[in-house]
Amino acid sequence: MRRHYITIKDIARELAISVSTVSRALRDAYDVNPKTREKVLAKAMELNYKPNFNAIGLVQSQSHHIGVLMPAITNYYFSTVFTGIEQVANANGYNLIVFITNDSAEREQAILQDLSLSSLDGLLVSVSSQADSYAHFEELIRNGIPVVFFDRVADAVLTSKVMQDDYHGAYEATQHLIDQGYRRIAHLAGPAGLTFTQKRRKGYEDALTDSGLPVRSDWVIHSGFSQECGFEDVARLWTLAEKPDALFAVNDRKAIGAMLALKERKVQIGKEVGVIGFTNDPMSQIISPTLTTVAEPAFEIGKLSCELLLKHMTRKKVEAQEVILPAKLIIRESTRR
Amino acid sequence: MRRHYITIKDIARELAISVSTVSRALRDAYDVNPKTREKVLAKAMELNYKPNFNAIGLVQSQSHHIGVLMPAITNYYFSTVFTGIEQVANANGYNLIVFITNDSAEREQAILQDLSLSSLDGLLVSVSSQADSYAHFEELIRNGIPVVFFDRVADAVLTSKVMQDDYHGAYEATQHLIDQGYRRIAHLAGPAGLTFTQKRRKGYEDALTDSGLPVRSDWVIHSGFSQECGFEDVARLWTLAEKPDALFAVNDRKAIGAMLALKERKVQIGKEVGVIGFTNDPMSQIISPTLTTVAEPAFEIGKLSCELLLKHMTRKKVEAQEVILPAKLIIRESTRR
DNA sequence: TAAAGTAGCGAGAACGTTACCGAAAACCAC
DNA sequence: GTGGTTTTCGGTAACGTTCTCGCTACTTTA
Numbered sequence: 015m016r017r018h019y020i021t022i023k024d025i026a027r028e029l030a031i032s033v034s035t036v037s038r039a040l041r042d043a044y045d046v047n048p049k050t051r052e053k054v055l056a057k058a059m060e061l062n063y064k065p066n067f068n069a070i071g072l073v074q075s076q077s078h079h080i081g082v083l084m085p086a087i088t089n090y091y092f093s094t095v096f097t098g099i100e101q102v103a104n105a106n107g108y109n110l111i112v113f114i115t116n117d118s119a120e121r122e123q124a125i126l127q128d129l130s131l132s133s134l135d136g137l138l139v140s141v142s143s144q145a146d147s148y149a150h151f152e153e154l155i156r157n158g159i160p161v162v163f164f165d166r167v168a169d170a171v172l173t174s175k176v177m178q179d180d181y182h183g184a185y186e187a188t189q190h191l192i193d194q195g196y197r198r199i200a201h202l203a204g205p206a207g208l209t210f211t212q213k214r215r216k217g218y219e220d221a222l223t224d225s226g227l228p229v230r231s232d233w234v235i236h237s238g239f240s241q242e243c244g245f246e247d248v249a250r251l252w253t254l255a256e257k258p259d260a261l262f263a264v265n266d267r268k269a270i271g272a273m274l275a276l277k278e279r280k281v282q283i284g285k286e287v288g289v290i291g292f293t294n295d296p297m298s299q300i301i302s303p304t305l306t307t308v309a310e311p312a313f314e315i316g317k318l319s320c321e322l323l324l325k326h327m328t329r330k331k332v333e334a335q336e337v338i339l340p341a342k343l344i345i346r347e348s349t350r351r
Numbered sequence: 352m353r354r355h356y357i358t359i360k361d362i363a364r365e366l367a368i369s370v371s372t373v374s375r376a377l378r379d380a381y382d383v384n385p386k387t388r389e390k391v392l393a394k395a396m397e398l399n400y401k402p403n404f405n406a407i408g409l410v411q412s413q414s415h416h417i418g419v420l421m422p423a424i425t426n427y428y429f430s431t432v433f434t435g436i437e438q439v440a441n442a443n444g445y446n447l448i449v450f451i452t453n454d455s456a457e458r459e460q461a462i463l464q465d466l467s468l469s470s471l472d473g474l475l476v477s478v479s480s481q482a483d484s485y486a487h488f489e490e491l492i493r494n495g496i497p498v499v500f501f502d503r504v505a506d507a508v509l510t511s512k513v514m515q516d517d518y519h520g521a522y523e524a525t526q527h528l529i530d531q532g533y534r535r536i537a538h539l540a541g542p543a544g545l546t547f548t549q550k551r552r553k554g555y556e557d558a559l560t561d562s563g564l565p566v567r568s569d570w571v572i573h574s575g576f577s578q579e580c581g582f583e584d585v586a587r588l589w590t591l592a593e594k595p596d597a598l599f600a601v602n603d604r605k606a607i608g609a610m611l612a613l614k615e616r617k618v619q620i621g622k623e624v625g626v627i628g629f630t631n632d633p634m635s636q637i638i639s640p641t642l643t644t645v646a647e648p649a650f651e652i653g654k655l656s657c658e659l660l661l662k663h664m665t666r667k668k669v670e671a672q673e674v675i676l677p678a679k680l681i682i683r684e685s686t687r688r
Numbered sequence: 689t690a691a692a693g694t695a696g697c698g699a700g701a702a703c704g705t706t707a708c709c710g711a712a713a714a715c716c717a718c
Numbered sequence: 719g720t721g722g723t724t725t726t727c728g729g730t731a732a733c734g735t736t737c738t739c740g741c742t743a744c745t746t747t748a
Contacts, residue, residue, distance in 0.1 A: 019468050019494065021734055032698045037736060047696060066469040068408035069734035072703045077405065079448070088430040097425055100451045109448045109470070111416070114437045131356050132403040132704085133446070157356065241633075270637060296578075300607060301637050358704055369728045374706060384726060406704035409733045469734085 020063045029057055040065075071132070080108045080323065081137040083125065085117040085166070089267070090295040091312050092140070095164060098316020099138060106324055108135070119144040126150035131157050136323045140166040143205040143238075160326035164319040169209050174326065176319040176337045180210045183308040183341030184217025187262050187290045190306070192225050194349050196260035196288045200233035202247045202272060204264040211236070214264055214292065233258055244271025252279060259287055260349075266291035266298045266307055273301060273348070288349040292341075303347030311339045357400045366394055377402075408469070417445045417660065418474040420462065422454040422503070426604070427632040428649050429477070432501060435653020436475060443661055445472070456481040463487035468494050473660045477503040480542040480576075497663035501656040506546055511663065513656045513674045517547045520645040520678030521554025524599050524627045527643070529562050531686050533597035533625045537570035539584045539609060541601040548573070551601055551629065570595055581608025589616065596624055597686075603628035603635045603644055610638060610685070625686040629678075640684030648676045 022036040029036070031050065038046045039054035057063075071077045080103050084092050096112075103110050111134065115122040122142045127150070137154060139161055148168040151161050155173055167175040191199050201218045204211035219229045235250060237243040244263055248271075251258060263269035269291030273283055281287050284303050291298055294309035318337055325332050359373040366373070368387065375383045376391035394400075408414045417440055421429050433449075440447050448471065452459040459479045464487070474491060476498055485505040488498050492510055504512040528536050538555045541548035556566045572587060574580040581600055585608075588595060600606035606628030610620055618624050621640050628635055631646035655674055662669050 023734075033735080034698055034700095034737085035696080037734095038697090041736090045696060050696085064467040064469070066409070066734050067467050068405045068412075068414065068469055069703090070736075071405035072403070072409055072705090072734080073736045075703075086434070087424060088427070088434055090425070093425040093430050096449075097423070097451060100449065104450075111446045112433075112437065112449050113441075114434060130401040130404050132401070132405055297634055297637050300634050302639050360704075370705080371707090371729075372727055374704095375727090378706085382726065387726085403704050406733090407706075409704080409735090410706045412733075 019066070020061045021066065022063070024061060025054060025057050025063060028061075029053055075132065076135050077133050078108055079111050079134050080320070081111050081113060081129070081134045083113045083115065083122070083137060083139045085115050085140060085142050087112070087114060090297070091165075091265075091293055091310065094312035095140075095316035095319075098313040098318075099320045100316075102317050102320035102324070108324075115142045117142045117144065119146060123147075123150065126154070129154075131159060134159060136160045136162070136327045138319050138323055139163050139168075141168050141208075142166075143208050145207070160323055162319050162323040162326065164315055165210065167209055172334055174322045174332075174334045174336070176315050176322060177210065177339070178310045178315065178341045179338050180213035180341070181217040181220075183292065183310075183343070184214035184262070185221045186217075186341075186343045187292065187306075187308050188218045188221035189225070190343055190345065191260045191262065191288050191290060191349060192221065192227070194260075194288060194351060196349075197227065198233070198256065198258045199227070199260040199262060200235070200251055200258035202244055202261055202263040202268050203234055203236045204239055206236045211264060218262055239265055239267060241267045241271035241274075244268030244273075245275045246271075248272045248275035248279075261287065261289045263289070263291050266293040266295040266305060269305055269307070269348075270297060270301055273305070284348050284350045288351075290349055294344060298346070303350075306346045306349040307344050309342045309344050311341070314339055356403070357398045358403065359400070361398060362391060362394050362400060365398075366390055412469065413472050414470050415445055416448050416471050417657070418448045418450060418466070418471045420450045420452065420459070420474060420476045422452050422477060422479050424449070424451060427634070428502075428602075428630055428647060431649035432477075432653035432656075435650040435655075436657045437653075439654050439657035439661070445661075452479045454479045454481065456483060460484075460487065463491070466491075468496060471496060473497045473499070473664045475656050475660055476500050476505075478505050478545075479503075480545050482544075497660055499656050499660040499663065501652055502547065504546055509671055511659045511669075511671045511673070513652050513659060514547065514676070515647045515652065515678045516675050517550035517678070518554040518557075520629065520647075520680070521551035521599070522558045523554075523678075523680045524629065524643075524645050525555045525558035526562070527680055527682065528597045528599060528625050528627060528686060529558065529564070531597075531625060531688060533686075534564065535570070535593065535595045536564070536597040536599060537588055537595035538572070539581055539598060539600040539605050540571055540573045541576055543573045548601060555599055576602055576604060578604045578608035578611075581605030581610075582612045583608075585609045585612035585616075598624065598626045600626070600628050603630040603632040603642060606642055606644070606685075607634060607638055610642070621685050621687045625688075627686055631681060635683070640687075643683045643686040644681050646679045646681050648678070651676055 022033050026033045026036045036054050039051040043051055087093050113125045119142050148171050151171050155161050161173050163175040165177055203215050222229050235247045237247055261272050269289050273289055276283055283289055291305050291307040294307050298305035298307045359370050363370045363373045373391050376388040380388055424430050450462045456479050485508050488508050492498050498510050500512040502514055540552050559566050572584045574584055598609050606626050610626055613620055620626055628642050628644040631644050635642035635644045
């Protein structure tokens with residue numbers, strides 16, 4: 015079970031110098047003769063020395079690990095955010111430890127419960143949609159482990175957050191539908207508890223109100239994020255006496271589910287019923303008609319979250335900030351009459 | 352920078368017992384009075400004690416971390432495999448450290464070069480398509496860190512591998528096209544260096560040969576995995592004097608790129624030209640006509656890879672095995688005449 | 689030439705935990 | 719009671735590294 019690798023002791027012994035000197039030579043050049051430094055480096059290379067991060071972490075009480083806690087990774091948005099995170103983390107010499115909650119609050123709690131404080135220097139989080147308590151995050155922060163939220167943020171926790179402009183994105187999307195002449199606009203919303211669900215709903219409602227259109231609660235359906243949810247939401251809407259003539263979905267997967275339901279009902283998408291999504295998932299360009307959507311800067315959000323976290327980790331005191339990146343309306347066929 | 356947390360010393364002091372006893376009480380019950388064990392556990396709970404994994408890792412020379420090295424995570428296949436890995440790793444108390452190579456051989460080398468032997472107990476790998484040297488993997492294994500390959504395996508390295516049945520999947524796909532009456536079947540292949548590219552090509556060629564059809568090298572195009580590659584491959588094929596009447600793509604993204612190119616040329620997919628992919632990416636059900644494909648058991652591959660790795664990690668000597676999971680043909684509209 | 693400064697290095701403790709071994713205490717059988 | 723087990727516990731070294739301090743030897747300054 016136990017393995018033995020090359021350590022600085024081995025280098026010290028072979029070079030007949032002390033471990034202290036080897037340690038210094040390998041890190042910074044101060045207090046060490048350039049010549050001995052050369053020798054140490056050469057010997058380290060020769061023996062293929064690799065530092066033991068457990069030992070370093072122990073003595074410095076840090077791990078060089080950043081945790082990433084997300085509901086899932088099997089979708090365009092999260093996997094793209096993650097790629098952004100990875101790029102920054104890697105460039106700064108940090109490793110990423112990934113935790114997937116499957117959108118379950120219990121799982122999220124369990125992960126945070128098990129989480130040893132010593133194993134992480136910082137944590138990036140997108141909360142599960144059922145999460146009800148954020149005490150664990152606050153405890154983490156209290157213990158000196160910075161937490162940065164992205165996308166699905168916990169409003170109550172005082173720390174930095176990175177997200178897209180959900181409100182204005184939703185407003186623009188709804189406005190676009192209105193501009194295209196749609197008047198009976200329904201909203202396929204996300205789980206009610208999430209902040210961004212609320213923001214997108216607010217943007218939708220304000221756009222309607224600003225154009226003098228009524229906000230009808232029976233045209234707003236809260237459900238999950240999956241394609242199936244979108245499909246079922248349409249089924250429910252189509253039982254109503256007065257059916258909508260446009261759908262604004264909280265994300266592309268739901269919009270696509272809705273489109274499939276509409277196709278099944280032989281409804282002409284765009285012409286009869288406009289559909290608009292949110293995310294700019296590659297699927298939105300594949301489906302036909304192509305889906306109008308609000309593009310989220312997923313990669314940028316990942317990069318920025320990680321950069322912010324690094325700031326919190328390295329600097330003494332960085333005050334919490336909320337970064338809101340612009341979302342961009344992309345007009346395609348599904349809202350073209 | 353330095354943080355101090357609750358340690359077993361604190362527990363020992365408060366209970367006026369030794370650290371050895373606390374340590375034993377916290378782990379297994381042997382050699383410790385059930386009563387004192389109770390007290391220790393209660394006190395640990397009270398103080399919210401969390402073990403320091405750096406210290407444990409140092410003394411046991413292990414990290415409880417498993418590395419996952421992949422070309423990307425922003426696609427259906429890899430993110431699903433990863434989810435399978437995550438499930439098994441988590442259930443066994445291991446954390447996952449993710450490395451993304453972006454399909455670059457240099458990046459892969461750099462990651463492996465930096466990789467401290469002490470920071471990983473095992474490694475799961477899907478090699479980059481440009482990888483030319485597998486020396487690093489062999490060194491890892493020599494140093495007692497088990498490596499298991501999945502999907503994109505390194506044939507030369509003697510260790511366990513998990514993959515789908517590329518050969519038979521490709522054979523079946525091609526056979527299906529033949530059965531449907533297509534006769535001039537082209538293959539949009541992957542990067543030539545990868546093992547599974549070769550296997551799928553072989554399956555394609557054998558199916559043709561077995562049906563007495565000629566294998567035409569100008570109908571086999573090797574390029575990348577992206578949608579754009581599929582698009583461009585069709586552009587090239589359509590400059591030929593004799594055009595194919597069916598396309599077998601190495602994956603769904605390429606198949607979809609090809610379909611878009613065909614649509615642009617007003618070619619009726621299915622009726623005029625059959626298209627078949629590989630993966631069963633959700634996109635294949637979204638595009639119209641829906642795409643016939645060969646489903647890969649991505650989640651299962653992830654689970655199995657991790658389970659195999661755990662076996663290698665815990666048991667003294669487990670001999671390397673190659674696991675090949677069945678791939679399943681899923682017939683949809685794109686091959687229906 | 690003596691005092692003062694500086695560059696380079698080493699000794700030893702510390703980080704939090706486990707592993708090993710020995711000792712004390714409790715129990716048991718006769 | 720006595721001797722021998724068994725149970726329970728504590729002391730100490732070790733894991734690989736950094737960090738602090740102090741020492742030596744050389745260089746500079748007056």
